[in-house]
Amino acid sequence: MKKNVRFLIVICLLAMLSLLALQAYWIVKYYQVTRFNFEKEVNMAFEDAVKKEFSVRCDTVQQLIENKLMDTTQFIFSSNLDKEGTRIYNILAKGKSKNKMLSSFSFNELPDSIGPGNEQMKRKVAQHFAEQLRSEDLENHVVYYRTHELGAFMIDKANKYQFDTTRLRPILNHYLEARNIEIPYQFLTLKHDSTTNSSHFSQKLTRNFPVISKSFPTYRYTDNQRYVRAMFRNPASYIISNMGLILVSSILLVLLIAACLSFMLKSLFREKKLALIKDDFISNITHEFKTPIATVSVAIEALEEYDVRHDEHKTSRYLDHAKNEIQRLNQLVDKIMNLSLYEGEQTGFHKESIPVDEVMQEIIQIYEVSSDKKPDIHYENKSGVLQFGVDKLKFRHAISNILDNSIKYSKINPAINIDLFKENGHLVFRFQDNGIGIPEKDLSFVFDKFYRVNKGNRHLVKGYGLGLNYVKQILQQHKGWYRIESELGIGTTIMLGWPI
Structure with a gap:
């Protein structure tokens, strides 16, 4: 049995450790995957933000070019039909000697001619030409030579509205918020950098900013801010928030399995304990049954002899022995049967008002007279309180069991003090004796059925482990309570609270 229990405990512990290891492995893997996804998301957000910031700058410069082209003191708009009848639009820059052709193009969406005062058509032509300059020059990060200082104007505005982290930050915040990312970050601008490598950063920097985005060129050549990165603080809060469901489910699963294993082991140990107590009870009860049976058998054998049957004194004595032992057997059977009835709540409950002092004195007198140890009971x-309501028979049984234990487990001259007082609507009976005491480890079990405090492999006093459990059942029927205190070699105090 012990080997099987040890084996089962080892198996349960191994199963629990394996489950914890497996859960830890999957959580770590999920953490790594979530961190990888975080790095991917911030890189995508940063790339979109850099592109958007550049697009905003291009929009600004494009609008400035369009406004400049609409300056009639510097530019002239005209249109004509070519040999195929296609409308051609011309933009000419005014010069000191003569006008210079700046651009000539056709545009199917503008079929009308440009007449004097047609500002709407001029605006559309200017918009088209500004878009053309944007796609050919600005978006390729280069400005080609343009007549009438238009190229110089574009370079001046491109330098004025060049890359700026102040403009980039709100754009990046917008893209991060769209991805539910709220991790603090900083920008890193460098003169020299690589768009493919991020392993050259110092350990101090990577400790403070574990996640660093890819590098993107700024095309800002007026200072050292030619490349930019976004550096993020530890993303643990973001990762854990995304792992919330799996973390909670893993913890709940582990706790559930641990609770089941704990319940199973507790049940196993309880059953093992009950089996030992049951074996001990059977051993004691068998001995208690055998003694009166043997005595009755001897008495009957003696009565079968002819000489004894004619001796009235011997016959009476043997019959008295047999009668006493049969009564003892009957009391033992009644005690076991009564306990079973109490547990099944099948016994009747006849509450009546009793004179408490009178009943207590009757019980005390019985034990003072009948006990061989001659106890001193005060x-x-x-x-x-002189009268209170209880089931009189069960009350007597409960008090008798406590007194019986106090005397059985006492020294040569047992001294027992019984005092009554009121506490929280209960009449409390306190029994204090000078007996052998009960070890602290056994105190919480002495009211359990069949439980007996042992000394090594033997019990010092014969019994059945039923008395205190019997008291417990009676108090539960009366909705009362019980408490016990004890110290080895000093004695035991038991309090029974009866509702009044």
Whole structure:
């Protein structure tokens, strides 16, 4: 049995450790995957933000070019039909000697001619030409030579509205918020950098900013801000928030399995304990049954002899022995049967008002007269209660069991003090004896059925482990309570609270 229990415990512990290891492995893997996804998301957001910031700058410069082209003091708009009848639009720059052709193009969406005062058509032509300059020059990060200082104007505005982290930050915040990312970050601008490598950063920097985005060129050549990165603080809060469901489910699963294993082991140990207690009870009860049976058998054998049957004194004595032992057997059977009835709540409950002092004195007198140890029992009622309602028979049984234990487990001259007092609507009976005491480890079990405090492999006093459990059942029927305190070699104090 012990080997099987040890084996089962080892198996349960191994299963629990394996489950914890497996859960830890999957959580770590999920953490790594979530961190990889975080790095991917911030890189995508940063790339979109850099592109958007550049697009905003291009929009600004394009609008400035369009406004400049609409300056009639510098530019002239005209249109004509070519040999195929296609409308051609011309933009000419005014010069000191003569006008210079700046651009000539056709545009199917503008079929009308440009007449004097047609500002709407001029605006559309200017917009088209500004878009053309944007796609050919600005978006390729180069400005080609343009007549009438238009190229110089574009370079001046491109330098004025060049890359700026102040403009980039709100754009990046927008893209991060769209991805539910709220991790603090900083920008890193460098003169020299690689768009493919991020392993050359110092350990101090990577400790403070574990996640660093890819590098993107800024095309800002006026200072050292030619490349830019976004550096993010530890993303643990983001990762854990995304792992919330799996973390909670893993913890709940582990706790559930641990609770099941714990319940199973507790049940196993309880059953093992009950089996030992049951074996001990059977051993004791068998001995208690055998003794009166043997005595009755001897008495009957003696009565079968002819000489004894004619001796009235011997016959009476043997019959008395047999009668006493049969009564003892009957009491033992009644005690076991009564306990079973109490547990099944099948016994009747006849509450009546009893004179507490009178009943207590009757019980005390019985034990003072019948006990071989001649106990000194002192009784005092401090409660002022003279009558209270209980089931009289069960009350007597409960008090008798406590007194019986106090005497059985006492020294040569047992001294028992019984006092009554009121506490929280209960009449409390306190029994204090000078017996052998109960070890602290056994105190919480002495009211369990069949439980007996042992000394090594033997019990010092014969019994069945039923008395205190019997008291417990009676108090539960009365909705009362019980408490016990004990110290080895000093004695035991038991309190029974009966509702009044």
